[in-house]
Amino acid sequence: MRMRLRDHTASILVTLLSSAFGVLLLQGTSVLTTLVAGDDISQKQSVQLALSLVAVVFFAIAVYVGGVVTANTVGTVIAGRTRVIALYRLVGASATSLRRAVAVDGLLVGLVGSVLGFGVASGIASGSVGLGVATGAIPDLSYELFSIGLIVPVVAVILVTWLASWVGSRRILDVTPIQAGAAAVEPSRDEASARPVRNVVAFLLIGLGVMLLAGGVALGLVSMFGLLVALLGGILSFSGIVLGAPLFMPAILRLVGRMLGRGPAAKIAAANAVRNPARSTRATIGVVIGVTLVTMFAVAAQGYVDTIMRGREAYPADYGDSDQVLSMTITVFAVLFGFSALIAAVGMVNNLSLSVLQRTRELGLLRALGFTRAQIRGMILAESIQMTVAAVGFGLVLGIVYGWAGAQSLLGSIQGGGFALPSVPWLVLVVAVLAAAVLSTAASIAPSRRATRISPVAALAVE
Incomplete structure (x- = not known):
């Protein structure tokens, strides 16, 4: 069982935003660290520690929210397709195989959305820093926008989306073949x-x-x-x-x-x-x-x-x-x-x-x-x-x-x-x-x- 493309639209957008959020977070923290490096307040280790902790917290929130929303979306879609799922069960499909198909869809959605999010975030970060330097809003310093660490939010969002799809598809286990002859019923x-x-x-x-x-x-x-x-x-x-x-x-x-x-x-x-x-x-x-x-x-x-x-x-x-x-x-x-x-x-x-x-x-x-x-x-x-x-x-x-x-x-x-x-x-x-x-x-x-x-x-x- 494969969900239709329009069923994936919101999930792809959610993963795109989650990935972009994580990448922008790391890039924004890097810019802030470079920007305040010469300021009196930034000489304190507490400020550097605070920036690092905030980066970790914000990224965790971004991934968590993306996962909750994705799981909720998948659960909503499956709830509306109870009868279709029951028909698959009636012709011999197992709940495990159906859940596996949904999880594979989630993995693909996470991959597409995360890669697109990386591109969007990189464009926004580069454009914002360039505009800030050009207008004099920020000094012309050596800002490090791209590093190997940026792959972390991309991979994390892919894995979370896959896991969220698996968790969100748990309703499949409650669908019985006999429901193929009746309308979908919520608990x-x-x-x-x-x-x-x-x-x-x-x-x-x-x-x-x-x-x-x-x-x-x-x-x-x-x-x-x-x-x-x-x-x-x-x-x-x-x-x-x-x-x-x-x-x-x-x-x-x-x-x-x-x-x-x-x-x-x-x-x-x-x-x-x-x-x-x-x-x-x-x-x-x-x-x-x-x-x-x-x-x-x-x-x-x-x-x-x-x-x-x-x-x-x-x-x-x-x-x-x-x-x-x-x-x-x-x-x-x-x-x-x-x-x-x-x-x-x-x-x-x-x-x-x-x-x-x-x-x-x-x-x-x-x-x-x-x-x-x-x-x-x-x-x-x-x-x-x-x-x-x-x-x-x-x-x-x-x-x-x-x-x-x-x-x-x-x-x-x-x-x-x-x-x-x-x-x-x-x-x-x-x-x-x-x-x-x-x-x-x-x-x-x-x-x-x-x-x-x-x-x-x-x-x-x-x-």
């Missing part, structure tokens, strides 16, 4: 809850991750290596949240759905979140990832700026004229943070669009029961609104916690650091919330129009 709430091993693992990951986050913050008061502990805690805890999301996200969605009114469209929209927890979770988690990333980087960057400013006021001789370093660091981080948000946005739009298109049969049934096209579109818009509100609220909380923990664990031990409360740039967060709302709405309205243009009889015949 119910009871089925999603009746997975004790998965649920226990999810809660263990969350608990262990929270403890490591706290440990990283505490260690960060005496050493910058607390950032690595906090990074591991963040990855483990968020993995647990993604794994256990089908248990609690539907309840959050239903609570938000009750605020949308008591009309038929609003009631069905609210009920769908609980009736199909796997589907609603897959669509929502993309928004959570995007908002969490944007919030995390915004809070961490604001914490970095505040710490440097406190250090300049308290220790002017040690920090010297750090304006250029501060400006360039924020610029590089802003570009990298933009790439992270774009990775998550692609996954969010793709999963929301697929979730609507794969419900053509369900929408046809509602049309046959008397729902008008306007009511169908209203129902999908209501679902999009409740997903956005629930996911944005949840993502903001996670992003503030992760961003604060990252900044605190990295900067707590430097002069001007110490323990500080989260620095929240509310303007940036408001823009991120509005962007998430626009993206999620646009991602659901367009495919819903295509789905509702099909007559009820034709829609019911869709496999």
Whole structure:
């Protein structure tokens, strides 16, 4: 079984962005290191160590987010092709062979996307440095943009995409040949809850991750290596949240759905979140990832700026004229943070669009029961609104916690650091919330129009 090219489009784009992110990260760190080499603040080993640690953390985040989004995308595609997979099983194909085919597709997707990402990143880095030197924004120094180390993010993204495809295709194991004669059915709430091993693992990951986050913050008061502990805690805890999301996200969605009114469209929209927890979770988690990333980087960057400013006021001789370093660091981080948000946005739009298109049969049934096209579109818009509100609220909380923990664990031990409360740039967060709302709405309205243009009889015949 091979997925169609259009099924791979979003995954290729995600791997391209992940690879470009990793390559740009290494190149940006190299440029920053060269740029600040002659500055007073850069003479301190702590600054060099901080740049290296930030590079490792940002790259790990880029690869991790790419892997989560890719696995989520593959899972969404497979969920919509249950009947096709069941037909393959009916004619003798084994679940293992089908999963292997999906994994091979993932390997090819990772290879194509990573190579393209390397080219895109190299072009952006070379062009940006050339433009900066030409305009006088940065001095004309010997910047090392290309090194053997750049192959690391390329290879890492290829392997992560292959692994993510294998993990995302695990749903194939649940498909039985008898499902070839029926429409694809998502796991119910009871089925999603009746997975004790998965649920226990999810809660263990969350608990262990929270403890490591706290440990990283505490260690960060005496050493910058607390950032690595906090990074591991963040990855483990968020993995647990993604794994256990089908248990609690539907309840959050239903609570938000009750605020949308008591009309038929609003009631069905609210009920769908609980009736199909796997589907609603897959669509929502993309928004959570995007908002969490944007919030995390915004809070961490604001914490970095505040710490440097406190250090300049308290220790002017040690920090010297750090304006250029501060400006360039924020610029590089802003570009990298933009790439992270774009990775998550692609996954969010793709999963929301697929979730609507794969419900053509369900929408046809509602049309046959008397729902008008306007009511169908209203129902999908209501679902999009409740997903956005629930996911944005949840993502903001996670992003503030992760961003604060990252900044605190990295900067707590430097002069001007110490323990500080989260620095929240509310303007940036408001823009991120509005962007998430626009993206999620646009991602659901367009495919819903295509789905509702099909007559009820034709829609019911869709496999």
